[in-house]
Structures are given as structure tokens and as C-alpha cells.
Amino acid sequence: MRGILGLALALSLAVVPAPAAAALPTEDASRAIGPSCVERVAIPTLDNVFDIEWSPDGWRLAVVRYVRVASGEHAGGYLELEVLETLDLRTGQVRFFGEGTRPAWSASGRYMSYWGFEADYLKVDDGEKTLADLTPTNPEYRWSGDSLVYFERSTIREWSVDELRTVRKLDFADIPHHPADQVHWSGDGSRYTVTRYDAERPEPERFVAYTEAGSLEAVSFPGAMHTEWRPSGAQLLVRYPTRLELRDQAGAPETTIPIAAGAMHQWGPDGKTLLVRGPATAAGGDAFEEVQVVWPSAGTLTLPNLLGPRSFSPDGRFYSGTVRTGRHQSRLEVYRCVLLPRGEREPVPDLAARAARLDEGTGRLVRPVQGPISQFMERGHTGIDVAAAFGSEVVAADDGVVRAAGWIANGGYRVCVGHAAGLETCYFHTAGPLVRAGERVRRGQPIALVGMSGLTRGPHVHWEARFLGRIVDPLLR
Known part of the structure; x- marks a missing residue:
């Protein structure tokens, strides 16, 4: 049944041309990259995007979005399929890959990997063809340079264009079991965390391990909401309700950053800075806000109040996120970050129309997360x-x-x-x-x-x- 739905999806997208994008960004040596992300970039319309991965050169985005396909087998009368596309900001070209999730680029940008149809294979693509169909047993993986590291049963494996090798074999107690265990790799792929949850206990068990050797090492962060790795290197961020902690490779705290309750954090370009912003509102994209840089030094950035998967291109040239276009719909937006803005700041247009769509009909509840x-x-x-x-x-x-x-x-x-x-x-x-x-x-x-x-x-x-x-x-x- 999913195969038929996938074919219908491909045909429906194939006959609907992407809207032309006027004034696409081009290389402009006079436009220095700066802290004001206020110039909106015209791009083809991409609705309901919930995952964005920038290429290392900062000109391409891999986006995952959900599309509705009618289905009599589901209680809602439809199915929300996850589809993968890439957008090239230099040309406005959108490439459709079909059903796919969790995209990631290699360090050179030469390769892109993603989970394919029904997550049967982890695919590696070079822009023209599929180079590999890998079979990890855990959905989390990581590029280390142009080599891809992942779990397969009781081993850690590494794929490169030249070879597929076994990095090491794991003891049974150290094997992460999907979906009970949550795995996250460090930015450089040298370490990973395993979090084990219990339906009856509020505090999960947390472990850290090296990719190349060693067993899981138990770590304790009482009261922590979650952990994540810095996008580059091997620093661990621990999120608490009112503080952030950056820890070194040994797990020792390096920096503690107080934050207000309800504040949201995000990484700056290429993980070189850490930002803290206030709560977002439902009708995003209607204003700009001053966001605080809290690490490694203090500062401010001017950003549009976008929603969902907010992120910078690695070089800091662009900033992306989504705005609501309905109670269950959203749209991708991209802004250029400049040193000296030209003209007036440009909030996302059609604010009044978008706000009206939030309240049309008999319902008021908006989707609580950006996802299918x-x-x-x-x-x-x-x-x-x-x-x-x-x-x-x-x-x-x-x-x-x-x-x-x-x-x-x-x-x-x-x-x-x-x-x-x-x-x-x-x-x-x-x-x-x-x-x-x-x-x-x-x-x-x-x-x-x-x-x-x-x-x-x-x-x-x-x-x-x-x-x-x-x-x-x-x-x-």
C-alpha cells in the first residue's frame, strides 16, 4: 500500500511546478556576512518543513517535509508522508528524492546520506546516483570527514567511498537497542551518548563512550532535561530548566550559563557560538528580535522570529526556519545575514492572511510540534x-x-x-x-x-x- 501511495505522491509533485524564485542570492563580495539576518530571500515554496540540513558550502539545503496523501486505511482519512528534497539557493532548483528522512552531508559536501523509503536502507548519494545502501540497526549515524559511522547489530561500522570496515565489536551490555535507547554522536564522530529510559522512572540512565574503543561509561546529570553534542568537536551540552552546561570530553563541566525559565537555546553558525532566545509565538516571521550570544563570548544577533528547525548555514551567510501558514501548515523561509542591511527590514509578508488562517473555521488549536x-x-x-x-x-x-x-x-x-x-x-x-x-x-x-x-x-x-x-x-x- 505504501508503494502505491509513494507513486501517487511522486506523480502529484511532478506535475506541480515549483514557483519561480525571484532575486535568488548570488555571490556578492560587497555584502559582508554579519549579525543582522534581516534580508528575506525569495525561494520556491516548500511547505511543512520540519528538518533542515545545510551543506558545508552554505548554498544547499536538504529539507524533510510532510505531505498529505489520501488513505482509507487511516483514521484521519489521510497519511502524512515524509519526503526529502534539496534546494540550491544559487539556482532555485529543487531536487525531489521521494520518501526520506534524517539527511546529513559529508564534511566536503560531496556526499549526502539519508534514510530511504520506510527506513529500509541508509542511502549515500553523490548528487547523481546512489553509491551505497547501508543497513544500520540504529537510526542515528554521523559523518566524520567523508566517512560515515553507524551501528550495525553488535558492531560500529564505517563507510567510505573506498571501503566498508568494522571499527570495533561491542560487548552485549554496550549495544544500543533501538527504539528503547536514544543515541547521539558527537560533532566529530569520536564519541557518542546512550540514554536509556524507563517508563516507571523519571530519571533515565545516561552513558558516554568512545567510538574507537572502550565500554559505556555511566554519567549522572540529575534534573537534566536532555543532552546534545556541539555540532563540531566533542563538547557535550546539558540542558536544565534554568541553566545550560558545556562539558568537556571527560564529562567535566567547563561552562555554566544561567537562562530564564522557558528560554530556548540554539547553536550559531557551525556550532561556534551558543545563542539563547525568548519564547516564539504562533504567528512567527512578523518581527525581528535581539537574540543573545552567551558562549564563548557575549553579543547579540538580530533574527526573524521563525519557528521549527531554525538553523544557520555553516558560514553564517543565511538563517532558516519556518512560519505558520495555518493551524497545521507551515512554510520554509530563508534570510540573508549581513553586516550593513540595505533598506528596510523585511518581515515575512502575508502576515494578516496567515493570522486569519489560524482562526478560520471552527477550530483554534495549532499543531504543538513541527512534524508529521x-x-x-x-x-x-x-x-x-x-x-x-x-x-x-x-x-x-x-x-x-x-x-x-x-x-x-x-x-x-x-x-x-x-x-x-x-x-x-x-x-x-x-x-x-x-x-x-x-x-x-x-x-x-x-x-x-x-x-x-x-x-x-x-x-x-x-x-x-x-x-x-x-x-x-x-x-x-
């Missing part, structure tokens, strides 16, 4: 599952007051928000709440981070709604 629906509400399943990247933001679906924020068995860390007229929404399996009970929140405000707490088989949000205490479908509210 992986399971609808049906018999035995009391909510909507929305897949999303680990550590990304979970937002309130509407204005309201936080009624509960904390741990429950099986549901993990959850946040419940009471809205007008007896409606309540809850968000389960998060990495931890960013808000407290009694706090008033706005529609689109971050209230938690995506995680794998409780009884779950991958990073996602289980989104429930109750009207006067009775379970209802949040997609209809």
Missing part, C-alpha cells in the same frame, strides 16, 4: 502522535493556564493546559516542562521539549484533548 502525524486518534489510542526531533520545542495549542507540569508513570513528563469553555490539552513523553502549574501561556508559546520519557518508542508528542472531561479529537478543536 504518526498515529491518529482511534480505538485504544486516546490522542494524536506527532513525530519531532529530540529536543525541539513543544508549544501550547492555544491560550490558557497550565494545570499540570511534571512526571507521571508511562506518560512521562507531561504538561496540561486549560483553555476556554472547558477544553484542556495535554502533551506527553516530553524531555521536561518549560512552564509551571498556574502559569498563563499563549498559543504557540514553548511549554516543553520533545523527548522520550515514559512508555514510548521514539521522540514524539502524544497530544490529547478533553472537553468537559471527555476525550475529544484535538484535530477537530
